Amino acid sequence: MKTKSRTAKILIGLVLVVLSFAYLLPIYVMVITALKSTQEVSQGQYLLPTGQPQWSNFAEVLFGSQRFRSEMATRLGNSIIISFSVTALCAFFGGLSGYYLSRIRTRFSTVLFILVGIALYLPYQVVIIPLSILMAKTGLGQSHAGLIFSYLILNMPLASVLLGTFFLAIPRELEEAAEVDGASRIQIFFQVVMPISLPAYASVAIIIFTQVWNEFFLALSLASRKTQTVQVVMAEAKGTTLVLYNLQMAAALIAVSIPLLFFLFLGRYFIRGILAGALKG
Amino acid sequence: MAKRRRRHRGELTWTENLVFLAPLLFFLILLYGTLLWTIYVSFTDWSTMAPNYQLAGLKWYRFLVQQPKFKVDIINNLKWLILGVFPTVTVAIFLAYFLELTPFPKVEAYIRTLILYPVAMSFIVTGTIWSWMYEPSRGVINTLLRLVGIDANLPFTTDPDTATYWLILIFIWQYLGFSVIIVQSSFRTTELQELVEAAIVDGASRLRILFAIILPNIRGGLLILVSLLLISTLKVFDIVFIVTYGGPGIATDVLALNMWITTFQQHLVSAGAGLGVIIFISSFILVIPYTIYAFRKWFE
DSSP: OOOOOHHHHHHHHHHHHHHHHHHHHHHHHHHHHHTSOHHHHHSSOOSSOOSSOOTHHHHHHHHOOSSOOOOOHHHHHHHHHHHHHHHHHHHHHHHHHHHHHHHOOSHHHHHHHHHHHHHTTOOGGGTHHHHHHHHHHHSGGGSHHHHHHHHHHHHHHHHHHHHHHHHHTSOHHHHHHHHHTTOOHHHHIIIIIHHHTHHHHHHHHHHHHHHHHHOOHHHHHHOOGGGOOHHHHHHHHHHHOTTOHHHHHHHHHHHHHHHHHHHHHSHHHHHHHHHIIIIIO | OHHHHTSOTTOOOHHHIIIIIHHHHHHHHHHHHHHHHHHHHHTBOOOSSSOOOOBOTTHHHHHHHHSHHHHHHHHHHHHHHHHHHHHHHHHHHHHHHHHHHOSOHHHHHHHHHHHHGGGGSOHHHHHHHHHHHHOTTTOHHHHHHHHTTOOOOOOGGGSTTTHHHHHHHHHHHHHHHHHHHHHHHHHOOHHHHHHHHHHHHTTOOHHHIIIIIIHHHTHHHHHHHHHHHHHHHHTOOHHHHHHTTTOSTTTTOOHHHHHHIIIIISOOHHHHHHHHHHHHHHHHHHHHHHHHHHHHHHTO
16 A cells, blocks of 8 residues: 655645644644743744743743732642542552453343443533532532542543453453462452553553543532642633733643653553544443 | 352352442442433522422423524534534545555654644643634734735634634644544454455555545444544533633533533523533434444444
8 A cells, every 4th residue: 555656755745744834833832932921922923932931931830920820830739639549540440340341241231331331421511510519518529539539430431441341352261260270250350350451551541541631621610729620720821811821821831741741651552542442442 | 169160150259249340330320320310400490509409390491492592502513513523534534544555654653643642632721722823913823824925814713603613623633633543543454454455456546445445444433433523522612611711702602611601600500400411412312323333342
């Protein structure tokens, strides 16, 4: 399927230019704008990088100032606590459920699988009202536990199905050998299945982490001032500081830094997770 | 031990059920519990901060349908469904095919990374960046156009008639890379590769191979991609919230944003629950073909 004619080369060049422009421009604009002074963003000089990078913009965004009240440092902490906790809990419980769904074939487990399958695409809009009532009634909404718990139940179906799909691909002989040696299912799971599925766990963890880190609707509706996430505070900053595009871009850079680092350094797992989620689920 | 080893496949002991099944059951009961709770709330008469569980039938559904906003939402959501999905899938098919044909592996690797990075970004971040790109007087695109001598002064999201299309463009930008890798991976089955090799030997043109051989053989992958994109556009909330907040006026409002404002700003909780139920039923219908396909694969 390979080709090397002249028209092909022109076409390749054209695609390269168009896509580079469309996908590098927004990133370029975000980075150069984040380093500009407020004067520069309000009068001319929109596209060239600045001569004097304003590193203090990042400090201002992180710790707040008179004109930028939505300080991000604590929100960054909130997002980190919430996303990492949900990821760990989801991977653990999702693994157990995925193992159940992939190994047990009874009528009951089939019904459960169908329920999980439907819950995969449950819009958050249809669970948000009861969740906010529960958060208020139990007082969980005042701490990180409320958001962690809500994200956990909503991401469990995805984690179970993804891990279950990976488990289906494991050769059954391994488990049968352990069973002959007298190991119980629980031992088999923790000592045989889990260790050889670590790459799968990594993929699932990255997918769940990114999803929770980037989630906005639930965070906006459930978070109290003390548990606000990065995404919510960014939305707030955009609403209140419409003209300070430089600070907004600095905030955006801080908000994407963690998932983007995962993407750049663990891209393999990232892509495998996306594909598993899409193609096998 | 010997007894346990001989037990019937699929039977679990009490402890094993507790470890493997209990968490799953617990989360499922909670999820479906909240779902049923929302459906129930939509039939009650709850329209203030304080809960009111008195049944009111279809009162709040009637209220919703009569609002001018609802019609705008339906039209906008349809625009999102059609224009957010089909252009994305079409471009993704051609781009994925193009990447497969490229004789330079480095070009392929570069483009894949380039268009995939938005997958790691939130719509809130993307929306913030694109707000600046779209800014009518000082924004990036209009400044660039002015540089090359076009004084178009495009109004982008400030024009009620076209604002939704500019929002959809952000969505396409964000989801293109995701779509390309899904299409690309469904190209890469051995049966399909063999069919393509055979067609090349027969002297078929590249476009003919794409339409006559590849497309009919990746129906499964396309079904999945279309379904995922349909769901995402149906639930679209973040982009609209951050870029226009439904404005100008209510021109870019969508069901999910209406649901949030109705519930959390106006405290018409029963009406908000009704919108939630409408979104749920629509998404349920949209994924039926995909769900059937996925179940068949799982139980193969």
